[in-house]
Amino acid sequence: MPRLSTCLAAAFVATALTAGPAVAGSTPAPENAQVYIIWPKSGRVIPGGKFWLRMGAKNIGIAPAGVKKKNTGHHHVIINAKLPPFDEEIPSNKNYRHFGGGQTEARIELPPGRHTIQVLMGDHEHIPHDPPLYSERITVIVPPQTSEAGSTGTAQ
């Protein structure tokens, strides 16, 4: 019985190893590199829904899209969507926003409701690193608009 579980474990490891390279791009991520959201914290209530998202990168530098430099990448913000495939270009639409200008802060405007936000780094060609560098997925809450809150934002 222990032999069977060892065998199964070995098979699992072998599968994981062969599956590995296919699920990431070809640009290596520096060791200890980490991407995270500095602000807001998960669960934050944001009246009006407009804020600056502050994107953090440890042990990796920022370079604009198109610039191929070792140990760099640029930020992508995923809003209300899942992580995309790691071995291809990150989509560019309202759920996957590119910050190819080398920005470290993103102006975000969200309608009332609950929203998820996650940051994913991409290389000069917008393809995630190997291993991929992404933040925790946070949730922010935009309260319903009240009449005295003014006329900014879109009513749902």
Place this chain on the structure above:
Amino acid sequence: MNRIFTGALVALCLVAQSAAAGETPRPRNAYLYIGWPQDGTVITEDEFRVWFGLRNMGIAPAGVRKPNTGHHHLLIDTGVPPLNEEIPNDKHHRHFGAGQSETMLELPPGRHTLQLILADHEHIPLNPPLVSQKITVTIR
């Protein structure tokens, strides 16, 4: 006569002003600040993280020439260097030419000042210069 003199003086001032900055333009609404620590923070750890805050502009590593980008330089216990030449590179003027947006810092106990200045691909400040507020931290 007096009017001509005043005119000449104004022209001279304008020339002097434009000479006191680099040649790389930057967005008017760009904003540079130290995200953490805050002014007056007392730090008890041996090492602490400094967050470089930048709005309405991007980061590019040194040597990369792209409009509306620059890279961070941290001024430690010193004033703003000449704005029309390359920022010195020493322990008071730290360069982050790899495109970093934060760093870990270790300083001896006492009061220290920190200030950020963004510079172009050749480490020369922008036009107009983009400088953060100068903060003071105390290391215990």
